[in-house]
Amino acid sequence: MSPQSERTTDYSEMEQVVIDFLNKNPNFFERNPDILCKLRLPHTSGEAVSLIERQVTALREQGEQNRRKLDEFVAIARENELLNDRLHHLTVKLIECCDFDEVINTLQDLLHDDFRAEAVELHLYSTSEADAQTNPDLDGFREFLNSNKPRCGRFPTKQLKYLFGPQADDIASTALIPISGESLLGILAIGSHSEHRFHPGMGTDYLIRLGEIVSKTLEVVSEPGL
Numbered sequence: 001m002s003p004q005s006e007r008t009t010d011y012s013e014m015e016q017v018v019i020d021f022l023n024k025n026p027n028f029f030e031r032n033p034d035i036l037c038k039l040r041l042p043h044t045s046g047e048a049v050s051l052i053e054r055q056v057t058a059l060r061e062q063g064e065q066n067r068r069k070l071d072e073f074v075a076i077a078r079e080n081e082l083l084n085d086r087l088h089h090l091t092v093k094l095i096e097c098c099d100f101d102e103v104i105n106t107l108q109d110l111l112h113d114d115f116r117a118e119a120v121e122l123h124l125y126s127t128s129e130a131d132a133q134t135n136p137d138l139d140g141f142r143e144f145l146n147s148n149k150p151r152c153g154r155f156p157t158k159q160l161k162y163l164f165g166p167q168a169d170d171i172a173s174t175a176l177i178p179i180s181g182e183s184l185l186g187i188l189a190i191g192s193h194s195e196h197r198f199h200p201g202m203g204t205d206y207l208i209r210l211g212e213i214v215s216k217t218l219e220v221v222s223e224p225g226l
Helices: 003-024 033-038 051-095 100-113 127-131 142-147 157-170 205-219
Strands: 040-042 048-050 119-126 151-153 173-180 184-192
Touching: 051 100, 051 205, 100 119, 100 205, 119 157, 142 173, 142 184, 157 173, 157 184, 173 205, 184 205
Parallel strands: none
Antiparallel strands: 040 048, 119 184, 151 173, 173 184
C-alpha cells in the first residue's frame, strides 16, 4: 500500500471515530461552544457560514418539509372523510330501494353525482353462467372474479368494449369491483376520462366497501330473468 493510500485509510478511520463520538455525545458542542464558533461550513452560494447558521437553515428546511407532509396528511384525511360520507349516503339510498331497477338507477345517479364517475355499468351473472367455462363474456375477467378483489387501471380495448359499450373509447382508467351475492356474481365497472383517476397503486378500501354494500343490496332484490 502506498503512503498516500495509508493516509487516506487513516483519515477515513479517524473521520468515522469522530462521527461515532459525536453521535454518542450530541451535547459535545454545548460543553465546548468555543469550538462550535470556530467551525465554518461552505454555503451553496460560495460564502462560508457558521455551523449554527447552517443548522438553523437545515431546521427551517426540515420544518417546511414537515409542514408539506402535514398538509398532505390533512388533505388525505379530509378526502377519506368525504368518501365515508358519500358511502354512507349511498348505503342509505340503497337500503330504501325496493327492486332491482331502483338499485341500478340509484347506483347510476349517485356514482355519477357523488363520486364523479363518467361511466357506470353493472354486469351480473347467475352462478351457473359464471361457472360455465364457455361463456365468452367472462373471458379476461375470470381471474378478477376469482380473486374477489377490486382492480384499478387501464384495461384492453376488448374488455372496455364489453364493460362500457359505446362509451369505451372515452374511458382512460377504470375501477372494477367484484359483486358477490348468494345466487349471482357480477362486475361493477366505474370508468373515468382521466388516466390518473384509477391506477393500480391506489387504495381500494372504499371500493371493497362499495362492493360489499352493492352485493348485500342485490341479495334482497331480484333481477329480472334470474
